[in-house]
Amino acid sequence: xxxxxxxxxxxxxxxxxxxxLIIFLFVMNLLFQMLGKIAGKGLPLGTIAEYFFLNxxxxxxxxxxxxxxxxxxxxxxxxxxxxxxxxTNMREA
Numbered sequence: 001x002x003x004x005x006x007x008x009x010x011x012x013x014x015x016x017x018x019x020x021l022i023i024f025l026f027v028m029n030l031l032f033q034m035l036g037k038i039a040g041k042g043l044p045l046g047t048i049a050e051y052f053f054l055n056x057x058x059x060x061x062x063x064x065x066x067x068x069x070x071x072x073x074x075x076x077x078x079x080x081x082x083x084x085x086x087x088t089n090m091r092e093a
């Protein structure tokens with residue numbers, strides 16, 4: 001149980017933050033692509049919100065693998081840095 005709480009507290013908040021950041025970038029990209037087609041057409045706000053909500057499915061499907069890939073790269077870099085410094089600390093002692 002202690003390990004679960006540790007892993008949950010250490011990895012879940014950065015995962016959610018970065019996932020929401022990537023989804024935000026996808027939403028902004030979609031907004032700027034569709035701004036010319038949506039603006040000035042007289043569409044109700046509910047229709048525009050529904051359009052963006054329905055596009056969230058592919059955004060999440062694209063964002064999760066991107067996030068996991070970045071997570072793995074950062075973890076491998078930090079792991080190698082830690083092993084380098086850990087070895088020098090052991091030799092000094």
